[in-house]
Amino acid sequence: MSLETVVEDVEDEARARAEEIREQAEAEADEIVADAEADAERIREERLTEAESQIDQEREQTLSSAKLEAKQERLGARRDVLEDVRDDVEAAIAGLDGDDRRELTEALLDASLAEFDDDEDVAVYTRAEDVELLEELVADRNAEVDGEVDCLGGVVAESDTSRVRVNNTFDSVLESVWDDELKNISERLFDQ
Known part of the structure; x- marks a missing residue:
C-alpha cells in the first residue's frame, strides 16, 4: 500500500466522517427548528386560547354590568313610582x-x-x-x-x-x- 492510497483512504474516511457530522448537524438543526416551530405553535395556541378566554370573560363582565345597571334603573323607576303613589295616597288622606x-x-x-x-x-x-x-x-x-x-x-x-x-x-x-x-x-x- 502506497502512501497515496493511505492518504486517499484517510481523506475518504475524513470526508465520510465530515459528511456524517454534517448530516447529523443538519438532523439536529432540523429537530431544533421543528421543536422551535412546535413551541411557537403551542405558544400561539395558548395565547389565542388566553385571548379568547379573556374576551369571553370581559364580555360576561360587561353583560353582567349592563344587566345590573338595567336592574338598578328598573328598581329606581319602581321606587319613584311607589313614592308617587305614596304621595298621592297622602294627598288623598290629607284631602279627606x-x-x-x-x-x-x-x-x-x-x-x-x-x-x-x-x-x-x-x-x-x-x-x-x-x-x-x-x-x-x-x-x-x-x-x-x-x-x-x-x-x-x-x-x-x-x-x-x-x-x-x-x-x-x-x-x-x-x-x-x-x-x-x-x-x-x-x-x-x-x-x-
Whole structure:
C-alpha cells in the first residue's frame, strides 16, 4: 500500500466522517427548528386560547354590568313610582273632609282612649285644621285637646299619669299599612 492510497483512504474516511457530522448537524438543526416551530405553535395556541378566554370573560363582565345597571334603573323607576303613589295616597288622606274625616278621626280617638284608664286625664293632639273637629269629638269623653301636631290627621293621645303616648295619626296608620302591603302594592303595579 502506497502512501497515496493511505492518504486517499484517510481523506475518504475524513470526508465520510465530515459528511456524517454534517448530516447529523443538519438532523439536529432540523429537530431544533421543528421543536422551535412546535413551541411557537403551542405558544400561539395558548395565547389565542388566553385571548379568547379573556374576551369571553370581559364580555360576561360587561353583560353582567349592563344587566345590573338595567336592574338598578328598573328598581329606581319602581321606587319613584311607589313614592308617587305614596304621595298621592297622602294627598288623598290629607284631602279627606266632612263625614269621612269625622268618622276616621272618631274611630282613631276611640282606639286611642281605650289605651288609658277611665280616670286618667288624657291630652289629645291633631293637625291644626282638625282642632275644632277634635274639640267636638272629645266634648263627652275624658280627654282634652291640648295642641297641634304635624300630621295628615288623626290623633295623638298622652297622659301624664300613665306616661303613655298613643300615636293614632293617619300618618302612623298609613305607615303601618304601607309596610304591610308594600309587596302586594308592588306586585299589582308591576305585574310580577
